[in-house]
Amino acid sequence: MAPPVEAALRRQRTLTLAALAVLTLLAWGWLVSGAGMGMAAQAWLPFTPRAALHDAMAGMGGMAGMADMAAPAPSAWSNGQLILAILMWWVMMIAMMLPAAAPTILLYARAAPAQSTRPAPGHFLAGYLAVWGLFSLAAAGLQDALQVAGAVAPTTMDSTLRWLSAALLVAAGAYQLSPLKDACLAQCRSPAAFLARYYRPGRVGALRMGAIHGAFCLGCCWLLMALLFVGGVMNLAWIAFLALLVAAEKLLPGGRRLGQAAGVALVGWGALVAFA
Secondary structure (H helix, E strand, C coil): CCHHHHHHHHHHHHHHHHHHHHHHHHHHHHHHHCCCCCCEEECCCCCCHHHHHHHHCCCCCCCHHHHHHHCCCCCCCCCCHHHHHHHHHHHHHHHHHHHHHHCCCHHHHCCCCCCCCCHHHHHHHHHHHHHHHHHHHHHHHHHHHHHHHHCCCCCCCEEECCCHHHEEEEEEEHHHHHHHHHHHHHHCCHHHHHHHCCCHHHHHHHHHHHHHHHHHHHHHHHHHHHCCEEEEECCCHHHHHHHHHHHHHHHCCCHHHHHHHHHHHHHHHHHHHHHH
């Protein structure tokens, strides 16, 4: 490859890495600030007795109308509240998932042949984030329904029902051991193999590849993301733990075994929650 082309690709890779780092830091910063929900993000261990947490956070406000949702018969979110919740989930997914997806995005920025259309990492990223945007739409809708049903606390945003927490833990643990998890994780752990199989030139091709990669990542991690309802949707300690688990099983050499061990632990944890 000609030196000018190599220099251009290195420059694009550097800019892409910087953009991913800035986007991830901004996402984490927004979460720490409370994600626009009018309350500071908290950090506590899952299944900490919630009475003190609820009392401490009840006076901190929340989204407009959140006080109404703390009533015995909470109402559904308004359109504005729902949009804010969707944004909260989307930014959270960016903060949690982007570090693990970075190797594939960076490899794509370098992999396009010199004679083809210039690689478009921004379009790849847009396709990837669009998939998580759809997930965020579904997650926010589910959170609204669970809060109306009284199954999720409107302040700490964690499950108030033992059976729900236990079911989510066991389901997530069992999925960690499933063949479908293996198939999706294999695509996430092998950026070169993924690009070799799904590469398409141009911006439309980049958008398509990003969406496919996002779908594999979603298939790999969607039940782990559902565990946010167990530990608290705005629980920074729980968010950070899940983000580290996702990154470790995708990036570390022994990540698959680590994911399987986590699955066994989650099943056992769910059993303890159900029967303790």
